Amino acid sequence: VLxxxxxRRTTNAKFPPIFHRHAETNRRFLxxxxxxxxxxxCTPYWRSHxxxxxxxxxxxxxxxxxxxxxxxxxxxxxxxxxxxxxxxHPMSPPLHLSTTYSRPASGHYEDHHFIYSRMNNxxxxxxxxxxxxxxxxxxxxxxxxxxKDVLPPPTVCSFGSGIAAVAxxxxxxxxxxxxxxxxxxxxxGCYHGTGAALRTMHAYGSGGTTHEIVSMTDNSLQMSxxxxxxxxxxxxxxxxxxxxxxxxxxxxxxxxxxxxRSLSEMxxxxxxxxxxxxxxxxxxxxxxAVDSTWAPPIITQPLLLGAxxxxxxxxxxxxxxxxxxxxATCVSSSSRHGTWLASNLRCVQASLGAVPSPFECWxxxxxxxxxxxxxxxxxxxxxxxxxxxxGHPSVAATHYPGLALHPQHAVARxxxxxxxxxxMLSFEVKDGTAETAMAVAARLRVIHRATSLGGTETxxxxxxxxxxxxxxxxxxxxxxISVGLExxxxxxxxxxxxLTNANS
Numbered sequence: 114v115l116x117x118x119x120x121r122r123t124t125n126a127k128f129p130p131i132f133h134r135h136a137e138t139n140r141r142f143l144x145x146x147x148x149x150x151x152x153x154x155c156t157p158y159w160r161s162h163x164x165x166x167x168x169x170x171x172x173x174x175x176x177x178x179x180x181x182x183x184x185x186x187x188x189x190x191x192x193x194x195x196x197x198x199x200x201x202h203p204m205s206p207p208l209h210l211s212t213t214y215s216r217p218a219s220g221h222y223e224d225h226h227f228i229y230s231r232m233n234n235x236x237x238x239x240x241x242x243x244x245x246x247x248x249x250x251x252x253x254x255x256x257x258x259x260x261k262d263v264l265p266p267p268t269v270c271s272f273g274s275g276i277a278a279v280a281x282x283x284x285x286x287x288x289x290x291x292x293x294x295x296x297x298x299x300x301x302g303c304y305h306g307t308g309a310a311l312r313t314m315h316a317y318g319s320g321g322t323t324h325e326i327v328s329m330t331d332n333s334l335q336m337s338x339x340x341x342x343x344x345x346x347x348x349x350x351x352x353x354x355x356x357x358x359x360x361x362x363x364x365x366x367x368x369x370x371x372x373x374r375s376l377s378e379m380x381x382x383x384x385x386x387x388x389x390x391x392x393x394x395x396x397x398x399x400x401x402a403v404d405s406t407w408a409p410p411i412i413t414q415p416l417l418l419g420a421x422x423x424x425x426x427x428x429x430x431x432x433x434x435x436x437x438x439x440x441a442t443c444v445s446s447s448s449r450h451g452t453w454l455a456s457n458l459r460c461v462q463a464s465l466g467a468v469p470s471p472f473e474c475w476x477x478x479x480x481x482x483x484x485x486x487x488x489x490x491x492x493x494x495x496x497x498x499x500x501x502x503x504g505h506p507s508v509a510a511t512h513y514p515g516l517a518l519h520p521q522h523a524v525a526r527x528x529x530x531x532x533x534x535x536x537m538l539s540f541e542v543k544d545g546t547a548e549t550a551m552a553v554a555a556r557l558r559v560i561h562r563a564t565s566l567g568g569t570e571t572x573x574x575x576x577x578x579x580x581x582x583x584x585x586x587x588x589x590x591x592x593x594i595s596v597g598l599e600x601x602x603x604x605x606x607x608x609x610x611x612l613t614n615a616n617s
Contacts (some may be wrong), residue, residue, distance in 0.1 A: 114311075115246065116561060118166075121211055123462060125273055128165075132351055135214055135393070138509070139213060142374045147524075153461045156467075160243060160432075161198050161484045162190050166451040171203045172202075173340075174487070175429065175521045176451065178250065178251050179248045179249075179452065180244025180337075181247055181251075181410065181411050182245075182250060182485040182604070183482050183486065184246055184247050184380060184406075184425075185247060185411070185481055185482060185485045186482055186485070187482070188243040188247075188478050188481040189205075189239045189240065189243055189475075189478035189479075189481070189482070190202075190203075190204055190205070190206060191208035191352070195567040206239050206475060206478055206488065207235070207236065208236055208471055208475045209234055209235040209471055210237045210471055210472070210474065212229065212230045212417060213228075213229055213230070214227040214228060214229070216228075216474070217409060217489075218259055218404055218543060220420050224376065227252065230468075230471070231463065231466045231468055232463045234468075234471050234474070235340070235343040235417060235471075236442065236471040237271055237468065237469065237473050237474045237479075239474070239478060240271055240441075240474040240475075240477055240478050240481075241269035241270070241271055241441070242266070242269070243417045243478060243481060244265050244269055244271075244410075244425075244431070244441055244443065245266040245267050245268075245269040245443060246267075246481070247265075247410045247411075248267055248410050248416050248423065248443045249264040249265070249266060249267060249414065249416060249421065250410070250457050251577070254283070261544060262330055262429060262443070263396065264416065264417065264446060265415055265446045265447070266446065267444050267445050267446050267451075267455075268443070268445045268451075268455035268458065268459065269441060269442070269457060270440060270442050270444075270458050270461075270462040270467065271396060271427070271440065271441045271462075271469050271474065272440040272442070272462070272467050272469065273438065273439065273440070273467045273469050273470075274426070274428065274437070274438050274439065274440050274467075274469060275406065275424070275425065275427065275429070275440035276307075276310050276426075276440065277440055278424050278441055279306075279307055279310055279404070279424055279468065279489050280283060280314060280426070280428070280443045280467075281442065281461045281465070281536030282357075282402055282424060282442045282458065283295055283297060283310075283314065284314075284322075284457075284461050284536050285320060285358060285454060285455065285457035285458040285460075285461045286355050286357050286402075286457070287321065287354070287355060287457075287558075288353060288354065288355055288395060288396050289453065289457060291355040292603075293321055293352060293354045293396060294321020294322050294323070294354055295321065295322055295323075295355050295356070295357055295399060296322075296323050296324065296325075296345055296349055296354055296355075296356050296357070297311055297322070297324035297325075297356075297357045297479060298324070298325060298327050298341070298357070298358050298359060298364065298473060299311065299324050299325065299326050299327070299328070299359045300326075300327070300328075300329040300359060300360055300361050300364065300369075301327060301328045301329070301330075301369075302361075302364045302504040303359070303361035303365065303377045303404070303586075304361060304364075304365040304366045305584060305586050306325070306402070306581045307359070307361070307404065308326075308584060309321075309581060309584070311324045312324075314415065315448050316553065319384070324359075324535050325401065325510065325578055327341055327372045330369045330371050330520070330521055333491060334476075337401065338379075339379060341381045342356070342358065342379065342380065342383050342399070343386065346383055346384065346387050346389070346397060346399055347387055348556070349395075349396025349397050350387060350395075350396050351397075351398050352396060353395065353396040354396045354397075355396050355397070355400060356397075356398070356399045356400065357396045357399075357400045358376060358380055358399055358400070358401045358402065358403055359402050359404070360373060360376060360401070360402065360403045360404070360415075360420070361403070361404040361406075362405070362407075362408065362413070363407045363408060363481075363514055363530075363534075363535055363537065363561070364401065364407075364575045364587075365407065365537075366512075366537075366539045366586070366587055366591065366593040367539065367586075367587075368512040368513055368514055368519070368527045368535075368537065368538060368539060369521060370514050370518075370519075370522075370524045370528065370529075371519035371521075371524075372411070372521075372524045372527075373401075373403055373415050373418040373420055373528065374418040374419050374528075375458055375607065376401065377401045377419025377420055378419060380399040380401050381419075381449060382398070384398065384449075385397055385459065390531075397546075398449075398450055399448055400421050400422065400454060401419065401420045401421045401422075401423070401448075402420065402422045402423070402424065402481075403415035403420045403422070403423045404422070404423075404424045404425075405459075406425050406426040406429050406430070406567075407429075407430075407535050407537050407566075408529060408535055409430045409431055409484060410540065411484065411488060411489075411530065411531075411533070412488070412529050412530055412531075412533050412534075412535060413528055413529055413530070414493075416443065416448070419448070419449045420445065420447065420448070420453060421444065421445055421449070421450045421455060421553065422458075422460060422461060423442070423443050424440065424441070424442050424444055425440065425442075425443075426439075426440050426478050427439035427551050428489075428565065428567070429565070429566050429567030430484065430488060430536070430566075430567035431477060431480060431481055431482035431484060431567075432476060432477045432481075432567075433480040433483065433484060433487055433567055433568060433569065433570075434480055434568055434569060435565065435568035435570070436476065437473050437474045437475055437476045437477050437480065438469075438473065439474070440467045442458060442468075444458055458586075473574070480581055487569070487598065488536060489531075489533065490598055491536030491596045491597065491598065492515075492533040492534060492536055492602075493521050494516070494536070494537050494597075494598075494599075494604065495513065495534070495536045495537065495559075495594075495596040496513070496515045496534065497533060497601045497605070498538060498594065498596060498601065498604060498608070499513035499515060499516055499538050499603065501605050501609075502518070502540045502608070503516060503518075504537070505609070505612055506543070506544050507542060507545050507606075507612040507613065507615070508540050508541070508543060508569055508612065509540075509542060509544075509545060509576060509590070510540065510543045510552050511536060511538065511539075511540045511541075512538060512539045512540065512541075513538040513539075514529065514534040515532070515534035525613075535597065536566075536596045537566060537589075537593070537594070537595055537596070538590070538591060538593075538594050538596070539576070539591050539592060539593040539594065540587055540594075541590045541591050541592075541594070542612075542615070543591045544590065545587060545589065545590035546590055547577060547578065547590065549588070549591040549615055549616060550575050550577055550590045550591065550592050551578075552615040552616065553608075553611045553612055553615045554573050554574075554575055554611070555593060555613035556610065557573060557607050557608070557611045558607055558613055559571070559599060559603050559606075559607040560572065560594070560607050560608070561568075561605060562574065564579060565595070566593075566595035567595060568597060569598045569605055570598075570599075571594065571595065571597035571599055572594070572595040572597070573592055573594050573595075574592070574593050575592055576591055576592075576593050577589045577591065584589065607615055
């Protein structure tokens with residue numbers, strides 16, 4: 114049935130104007146089936162190839178899914194939404210700019226109809242479908258390679274920025290209809306913007322969003338983290354609130370790596386000990402959320418490691434050209450809290466309207482199609498730069514998960530694919546002062562001084578001076594590097610000259 118054009122269109126339901134929870138559950142289920150027929154990552158036997166033998170069609174099935182690289186190369190090239198002959202479809206996704214769509218004479222919108230672009234848009238849906246497919250594609254690190262029980266696609270909601278994706282997920286994690294709010298356990302050393310967003314939500318919202326900072330990477334503190342998580346879960350259950358265990362790995366800018374699978378299992382065990390109930394209107398649930406901006410799906414797939422949700426600042430690696438402002442949140446279709454969390458997140462996305470424009474989505478799709486080749490080169494160059502800086506006499510410390518002396522190197526090897534440890538690193542100058550760090554940055558000629566990351570150009574930033582006063586994350590002598598696509602030897606020479614001559 115799913116091979117018929119009518120069935121494909123019908124199962125691709127848009128979010129209705131009035132949010133019916135069960136209708137949305139049915140929509141996600143049908144969309145997952147449809148995606149399984151469209152995306153090779155979602156089924157091991159994606160497509161049959163027929164040949165004629167003795168006048169009969171003989172079908173040969175693929176023995177395994179196509180790779181993540183292949184999925185990325187075709188991101189957005191989806192005949193399902195193009196409404197054209199499948200044998201003659203465009204090889205660049207269409208850009209749908211319309212904000213509104215005609216209403217049937219009956220006055221009744223069908224589930225598959227578009228209504229208003231704040232709620233959904235064909236180009237945005239192409240992007241959300243594409244990123245959802247790569248979040249759950251087969252991966253050797255996830256233990257699902259060549260496994261017929263690969264997860265169905267997640268629910269994906271895109272937003273106008275990465276921080277909008279963060280705030281929307283936190284809002285959606287609150288128990289439905291209670292207004293009691295959410296308490297966030299924030300990993301130490303994470304992006305200062307996440308903490309700023311949580312403080313803003315507490316100050317200018319209902320006050321129900323609170324947070325505290327905890328260490329999630331120090332093995333010697335794991336029992337302390339477990340006690341803390343159990344303590345706040347018990348309290349949250351009594352208050353009718355939920356907990357969000359917010360993981361950022363690698364962290365920005367210290368490159369700390371958190372064991373996603375271990376903490377996801379810890380969260381489930383503590384819920385069982387506390388007796389958290391599955392009713393979405395009750396508190397006491399622990400939502401495991403991962404900011405994986407520094408480790409896109411070809412490096413790490415948090416949903417396959419047990420997380421409930423993963424957030425990306427699409428502005429960075431996924432788009433990859435420093436010309437898109439966008440974020441995305443992917444919610445697992447099979448985790449303990451995936452169903453109600455996805456429904457809440459869709460409601461937040463459509464009701465609050467912090468959505469990206471169709472053009473941003475189209476540009477992000479364009480960037481996705483080169484993500485694999487870009488990131489592999491960036492990771493290789495970052496490793497080379499880290500090795501160089503680790504041995505430089507003017508450098509006190511180098512932070513990069515690919516270094517053997519990195520404190521979480523073993524976790525990174527287990528969790529990050531193909532020995533790709535990301536395109537980000539940071540280092541501290543020998544005397545540890547902000548003045549020397551700024552002097553090094555000032556002498557660079559190939560590397561650019563700018564904020565943000567993930568683009569084709571190599572960027573450097575003195576992080577402490579960019580972080581809000583009173584909420585430091587970075588040491589004063591630290592410089593963060595986003596490695597681009599330049600010849601790595603040019604980058605090494607640029608850094609060497611700047612480090613050697615910084616104080617002259």
